[in-house]
Every structure is written in C-alpha cells, then in structure tokens.
Amino acid sequence: MICPFCKADDDSVIDSREADGGAAVRRRRECNQCKRRFTTYERFERADKLVVVKRDGTRVPFNPANVMRGIVAACGKRPIDEDTKAAIVREIEDELNREFEREVPSVEIGRRVATRLRAIDDIAYIRFASEHEDFRTIEDIAAEVKAVQESPKDVKDQRQLFE
Ligand SMILES: [Zn+2]
Incomplete structure (x- = not known):
C-alpha cells in the first residue's frame, strides 16, 4: 500500500483481523519509511456497483475517492486525522451498500457526510454544508452557523482554548 x-x-x-462480521479484513500497517501507522480494509467487491444519481439526473459510478475528496476539502487544516476521514468514507460506503440496491441520490451521500462531520468538527461541517446542495442559500448557512454556536461546547473546544 x-x-x-x-x-x-x-x-x-502488523495486525490482521476480521471486521464487519467477517465481511472484511482489517489490516493495521506500519510504514517502513516514516514509521507511521495506518489501516486498510479488504472486502468483497460488489458485482453490481452502486450508481450515484446527481441532482441534474446524471449518473456516475459510486467512487469512495470522491467522498474522500469532499471531506478533505471541508476539513482543510482542521485537526482531523487521516484515519478518522477514512473511517467516515468506509462507514458511508458500507451503509450505502447495505441500504441501496442499485442507485443512490448524491444528496443522500452528502447528508451522511454532513452528519458525521458535524459530530467531529463544527468548522468542517459548516464548510461542507455550505458546499452541499442541500444548503444552497445564505440563510440556510446562517441558520446552521447559529445552530452550531448555540449547541453546548464540548470538551474538545474547551481544550483548544488552552492551547
Ligand atoms: Zn510513510
């Protein structure tokens, strides 16, 4: 890899074990150059690949790399590690494979990414939501910013105050 x-x-x-109830193999790897660790998952490939239906009606094969690109763009320099981003992509891909037979609307994928980003980083969430088709008007974005500001501060935010 x-x-x-x-x-x-x-x-x-350095470690290899079953994941997702045996549907996947999780491998923990260590880079021999920089000595950092990362995780890969090996799983069966669906014969009938999911197709994403965009808002304008065009259809493209589902590609997890596109989901990752949206997440990376939203995260920017936010302190969110690579494993967390990869885990979001993996979870969403698994969910889509379970819940959709053949076609999945792009807005559905965006909504799932937004939900997860909101749980880990407010700024990344707002950035993603502002790019996402469901939040096209400035009023929608303003409402989201307000909702985030009014939500109770968590431990992560408090720690950042003292850094
Ligand atoms: Zn490396």
Whole structure:
C-alpha cells in the first residue's frame, strides 16, 4: 500500500483481523519509511456497483475517492486525522451498500457526510454544508452557523482554548 503520510510504497502488516462480521479484513500497517501507522480494509467487491444519481439526473459510478475528496476539502487544516476521514468514507460506503440496491441520490451521500462531520468538527461541517446542495442559500448557512454556536461546547473546544 502507498503510505498516506509520506507516499512511500513500503509497509509491513502488523495486525490482521476480521471486521464487519467477517465481511472484511482489517489490516493495521506500519510504514517502513516514516514509521507511521495506518489501516486498510479488504472486502468483497460488489458485482453490481452502486450508481450515484446527481441532482441534474446524471449518473456516475459510486467512487469512495470522491467522498474522500469532499471531506478533505471541508476539513482543510482542521485537526482531523487521516484515519478518522477514512473511517467516515468506509462507514458511508458500507451503509450505502447495505441500504441501496442499485442507485443512490448524491444528496443522500452528502447528508451522511454532513452528519458525521458535524459530530467531529463544527468548522468542517459548516464548510461542507455550505458546499452541499442541500444548503444552497445564505440563510440556510446562517441558520446552521447559529445552530452550531448555540449547541453546548464540548470538551474538545474547551481544550483548544488552552492551547
Ligand atoms: Zn510513510
């Protein structure tokens, strides 16, 4: 595998175990160059790939890399590690495979990404939501910002105050 941190193609598997009730194999890997660790999942490929239906009606094959691209863009330099981003993509892909037979609306994918980003980082959430088709008007974005501001501060935010 290509190391997500230093891009070297030189790693060792340090742990391998069943995941998702046996539907996948989870491998913990360590890069032999930069010594950082990352996780890969190996799973069966669906014969009938999911198709994403965009708002304008065009259809494209589902590609987890596109989901990741949206998340990375929204996260920017926010302190969200690569494993967390990869886990969001994986969870959403698993959900879609379970819940949709053949086609999935793009807004459905966006909604699931937004829900997860909101749970981990307000700024990334707002950025994603402002790009997302469901939040097209400035009033919608303003309402979301207000909702986030009014939600109780969590421990993560308080810690940042003292850094
Ligand atoms: Zn590396």
